[in-house]
Amino acid sequence: MSAPSVRQHRPARRTQHTRRDLARRAVLMLALWLGFWLLALGLVIGLFWIPFAQSHYRDSLELSGILAGFAGLTLAYALRPRGWFSREKKELPTWLDRTQAQPLYALVERIGAKAGFKAHVDIHLIGAASAYISAQRNWYGGLKSLRVGLGLPLFAWLSEEELSTVIAHEFGHFAGGDLSLGPWVYRTRASIGAAIADLDESMFFLDALFRLYGHWFLKLSSSVSRAQEFSADAQAARYFGVDATRSALEKVHLIDPAWSAYLDYELGPAIMRGARVPIFEGFRRFCLPGAKRLLVQTAIEKAERRPTAIYDTHPSLEERVAALKPGAKPVYPPPKQCMHLLGGEQPTENAWYINYNPEELRAVAWDEYGTDILKPRMLQRFTDSWMDPAKLPLTELITLAEDPDSLWEKLRPEGVSFLSPAGKRKHVLDILEDWITVSLFHRGFVPVIHPGRELELRRESVSAVPADLLHLAREGKLRSSMLAKFEPDSTVQPA
Template sequence: MTSAFRALICACMLAGFYLVGLVELSLVIGLIVWVSIATSPFVAKLFAGALLGAFGAMAVAAWRAMRAKPEPPQGLPVGRADAPLLWSTVEDLAREAGTRAPDEIRLVPDVNAAVTEDSRLLGLVGGRRYLYLGLPLLQAMRVDQLRSVIAHELGHYSGQHTRLGGVAYRGRLAIAGTVGGIGGANPIGWGFKAYANLYLLVDNALTRRQEHEADRTAVRVAGRTAAASALHDIPVLDAAWGFFFDSYVAAGWEYGYLPDDLFGGFAQLVAARQEEIAALREKAPPGERSKWDTHPPVAERIAAIMAAPEAPEAADPRPAGVLLTDPVAAGRAMQQTMVEVGDRTVLPWPEFTHAALTARMQRGADRILRSATRTAGVTEPGLPGILAAVAAGRSTDLAAPFFPDATRRELGARFAEPLAALLELAAVRSGVARWRHSWSAPAELLYRDGTPLELGEIADRAVAPGGLDEALRRLAALGIDPGTVTQVDRSESAIGARIIAGIANCKVDDVPHDVFALTNGFVFVADPGDADEGKRRLRELASAAPAAELAARNRFLPYEEIATARVIKEVPLRAELTLHGGTTVVVREQWSSETISKKCQDAFAEIIEGLAEETR
């Protein structure tokens, strides 16, 4: 199938989308004429205004989408002087693939590679070419694997797949923009939505075929073994990349810190966890995928690769980073140009880990201290106030919110667990202990001499009858000052929270709201807007900013502030939340409510039922 023919398919499918619009407009006009004949002119005017208004909104969305331009090239440009070996490798592979080399190579912070081309005239005339290489691939792959990845991308050039980029981009954007402007109850949009699904099915099937073609180029140029192993490794490295950000970067980022060598950290993680990465490689590659996916299943692609004739390419086990003159400098340059530091504090990795985990400890301590104020009457928001409550025999009251299933007899001793967390923070604040960073294992909290910090026994002793004085003497002997632990945040924040569910067009105390359920609280968005726009509005809010920013801009109700909760009615959902101060909040779903995903009602009900169980 030639590039021109593929361009013709895309152009015809896009033209067909607007043909559907013309047909629907004709039907609308005919319906308006019929209504004007069958009813009064006044009814006809109202009907015509509603239909043409809805159609006009969709036309505006489509026009804006068609006028939109692709995003400018992203990533860190790599010049020939910066990485001569990488450039010569790419140019050699381009000759073997029978295509023109890219005009620019850019490094990106993804486990991915891609090519684009600024083509013209529906892809019939080529333009400037860009090759995007994920820095994590250069940090974790072998040279022969990376050669295969690059050869695959160059196969998109030799197959003239990139010539369709502009047409495909505008087609998808126009369709998404038009369909996104259609309310769920608008019958005018039904034909548009059905055709949009057909367009995506055809376009995705075409893309999947192109991936197989590019794989054949990779086999011919770089060899079957390298092509299969590279394709198998990409999901593995993607999992490692996700683990790196979740386990090492996220906490510090959320609390206002940034490592000074963000991307270099991934290279160190890969080097330190080779056994775990090897175990991931032993697993079967991903199999079945949806018909809506743009790429075939990895297992299917590997099977096709292994069925192809082997090319006479020698293995090159060198780390792919040798293709860059200075991989560490490249990572630091990418961080400087692509990571928005803002007001975050930049620290070396060991200090970053210590600061991030200490901030997490403080957040946990604040929860304990706020609970103590509510349930045990602690007036001094700090560890000394907690110890005073223990001395006054209030351990049972202090523990009750954390162990709702425990008996009254058990509660006093159970408070040793949250107390130990406060003592550990006191050890850090007193300079007695510090978090030790490690690439091969989780960070450890250690004494200054490098031995593990163990304060559980002291906490147990503190809550035992008559044992507090001895516990305090042992803390003093260790140099731990309880006075260093005080409350920082008077209320819970949504830092680090995730959105679990969202329901639009609810009533909160009889006032219209959109409601999001986070991992640690509810967000109530007042004055939501048009009821027909609910799902689109939820998705835009959820994707526009992290959950913490969404909570900061709207009313945030942490779960910890809810004293009791009950479900009054399941469908549509109606729940009553009573706060510790006595205020009651009633959340009521309506029949016109829309959800961000299919299981949102169940998620909301489970959260409220869970709160009800915890507060019984």
């Protein structure tokens, strides 16, 4: 497949008026930011002045002065700088080998040149269904190199032309100066939001004024960020057409909830346990029809149903599609792929796994992952503990599940814990579910992995789902007679 040509299109909304309006709002946002901190500083000084004046001019400190001083300390603490001057050094990602990803490098550099940027490019793959571009500059501010992050799932769902619109969108941010303004806006939003949160429900009602001011700032900064997104979309459409830009937006919006859940609950945990599993095969199996386990389904539904809020930094998909093509609505086209830019499916997965130490990962198929990786790790976890399945009968589940809160002290993690009561209960129940799994391992059951679904264990014609057994026990519906079918004629020791 040949690389998509970079075509000129009439701008959708990027006019000189739009640019000037965006600049005015950015200047206003800067003024509001300065006003916020001047107001805060003036109020802190005013509050501290009251006890000072009482002790200096009246030779006595009254209750009002004490309260004012304490209120000043509360406000000063809430407004403390958070990370503005941090110089923490971040570890650089592993860049894709230029010789192995030459078509992808050529595509990014071609789009960058069209946008007016010619510099050395480094590319790496990121887990999210998104992309970014950051600039490395020399001491006098000149552009030295570009660092590009491209989401792994984009290569499995977007065509080359659609991926090109994503890259052009990021260069649109770069050309508009958004990359310079963005980090400052983010830090300011975070700092003001944290100050409001610290003042929330304070006994001095200091949060009322700052909440009003802070919400005003957040609303304005959101409008600037949203305008930047429309502007970047328009640049992508000028380069590669409205249809490709719109299609890429719709596909990313469609895939992101499921991919994020797959990454968080399946692929990520497998890698953390030392498995190098087939990434895209696992996701295809994850997307097959069938009931997802509760945590996975909840995460997907939460992402899909999150309503648009006035403080969102990105417009809704419907707004972005309508801005590209007035009156249009999302249609969610079928997936395509552009993994040829990295040499195919297997080389694309290899490019992702270079982010990990190959000596720490063992290549296994999903069908082998449960037996070869998951089972040995889980057995090791409970061996020689008070919950060792060789010593603690499975029938004890009925008693243990009655009051999981009482098990917290026995099962709490090492060190200081700041978990809420609900968090503590979840921690205990997760351990109980793992213990059920290991107990079944000791009875000759083997794990069957279906990405996205509850873990199933089988022994010949008998199957069990640990999550279901725990649920029955929690509901008081599990009986010893129901557990009898899991017991072998003679104890089967795990391999």
